[in-house]
Amino acid sequence: MAASLSSAGTVRVLSTLARSSLLCSSSGSRGLHVTAACCKNRAARTRVGKGEKPLTYEQAFHPHHIGHCKGWLSQHTSNLKGEEGAAERTMEDVFIRKFMFGTFHGSLANEIVLKRRGNMLIVCALMIQKMSPLKFYFLIGYTETLLSHFYKCPVKLEVQTLQDKAVYKYI
Amino acid sequence: MAAPTVLRRQLFPLARILSGLSHLKPRSLTVCSGHRRCAVSRFPPPLTPSASFHTATPLSSSASSAVSVHQITVTEEPDVLFQKVLVLVKSHDRAVLDSYEFFATTAAQELGITVGKVFEPQKDIERVTLLKSVHIFKNHRVQYEMRTHFRCIELSHITGSTAKVYLEYVQRNLPEGVAMEVTKTAMEKVPDHILKPMWEDLPADDKPSQ
Numbered sequence: 001m002a003a004s005l006s007s008a009g010t011v012r013v014l015s016t017l018a019r020s021s022l023l024c025s026s027s028g029s030r031g032l033h034v035t036a037a038c039c040k041n042r043a044a045r046t047r048v049g050k051g052e053k054p055l056t057y058e059q060a061f062h063p064h065h066i067g068h069c070k071g072w073l074s075q076h077t078s079n080l081k082g083e084e085g086a087a088e089r090t091m092e093d094v095f096i097r098k099f100m101f102g103t104f105h106g107s108l109a110n111e112i113v114l115k116r117r118g119n120m121l122i123v124c125a126l127m128i129q130k131m132s133p134l135k136f137y138f139l140i141g142y143t144e145t146l147l148s149h150f151y152k153c154p155v156k157l158e159v160q161t162l163q164d165k166a167v168y169k170y171i
Numbered sequence: 172m173a174a175p176t177v178l179r180r181q182l183f184p185l186a187r188i189l190s191g192l193s194h195l196k197p198r199s200l201t202v203c204s205g206h207r208r209c210a211v212s213r214f215p216p217p218l219t220p221s222a223s224f225h226t227a228t229p230l231s232s233s234a235s236s237a238v239s240v241h242q243i244t245v246t247e248e249p250d251v252l253f254q255k256v257l258v259l260v261k262s263h264d265r266a267v268l269d270s271y272e273f274f275a276t277t278a279a280q281e282l283g284i285t286v287g288k289v290f291e292p293q294k295d296i297e298r299v300t301l302l303k304s305v306h307i308f309k310n311h312r313v314q315y316e317m318r319t320h321f322r323c324i325e326l327s328h329i330t331g332s333t334a335k336v337y338l339e340y341v342q343r344n345l346p347e348g349v350a351m352e353v354t355k356t357a358m359e360k361v362p363d364h365i366l367k368p369m370w371e372d373l374p375a376d377d378k379p380s381q
Contacts, residue, residue: 072263075348077348079263081297081317083350117345117346122347
């Protein structure tokens with residue numbers, strides 16, 4: 001929320017107001033609106049630039065669009081009412097995302113989508129064709145074997161490849 | 172005995188459903204789905220150009236082999252009868268539940284199961300208010316919520332073996348992120364000792380003492 005000159009704010013706001021009142025008096029009676037630093041939301045939002053930053057569909061929409069124009073990146077039942085195991089699933093998800101990011105270094109086009117169906121863990125990833133297919137196949141098999149031994153459940157990787165990252169808009 | 176014919180009848184529609192309804196698997200709204208996006212990718216000459224590799228979903232191949240694995244068992248004991256089988260599905264996404272409800276009701280109709288009522292209990296929202304900052308700034312908070320949508324399908328007057336087959340089929344095709352709770356109400360034969368009132372059997376001279 002923006003705070004106008006007349007309302008009270010935090011210490012930081014008051015100091016900026018004190019500094020800006022000098023400018024205000026010289027340019028006439030113009031209102032100055034200052035937002036307190038922690039009023040803005042910064043979660044999963046790319047700050048607007050000059051038009052040179054490419055954004056994927058996932059990055060272009062803010063978290064409050066989830067369920068409206070965004071889907072879920074990690075799909076499991078533990079966050080539903082009356083279901084347990086949310087913390088364990090979250091830890092597994094974090095590990096798998098870091099593992100995939102490191103194994104397929106530089107070739108991930110978008111965020112990883114994790115789906116849990118019964119006992120199976122399905123990892124869906126979009127890749128850029130950075131390496132030869134032989135290397136891709138080896139890394140896919142390596143990831144599947146390692147993760148299934150680690151989590152004691154069948155892990156399947158569903159990979160699709162693109163030439164470049166799919167850009168939704170430029171910011 | 173009706174058991175062999177009942178069981179045989181169950182197996183044929185199941186085979187028909189598995190072949191005919193495989194395209195009706197509910198699709199969940201995800202950012203990247205395995206078979207929806209067909210991104211064209213061309214590879215260096217050693218591989219054939221049409222081999223744009225993306226690994227397919229494993230469910231379609233396992234469904235066809237499931238029919239041959241199951242054997243028909245005939246037992247002498249009578250089948251359990253259910254007055255009502257309540258299938259409650261929960262999810263974060265209402266569209267997924269719509270699609271799953273269409274799939275489940277169509278499967279029940281194909282198998283000849285009477286579908287009682289299909290209704291939607293009210294959604295449940297769990298809200299959490301947390302501090303936005305790591306240290307101080309108590310006046311700035313952040314709110315998160317978790318929405319759970321429900322859908323309830325009621326099947327009435329169903330036998331135990333039919334229920335087993337139907338529930339197994341429907342559960343194998345549960346989308347990711349959807350949870351199911353099944354409540355079965357069984358019907359039992361009234362025990363013989365309470366069929367007739369007790370005072371009819373007692374001898375007539377057993378009057379209470381004054």
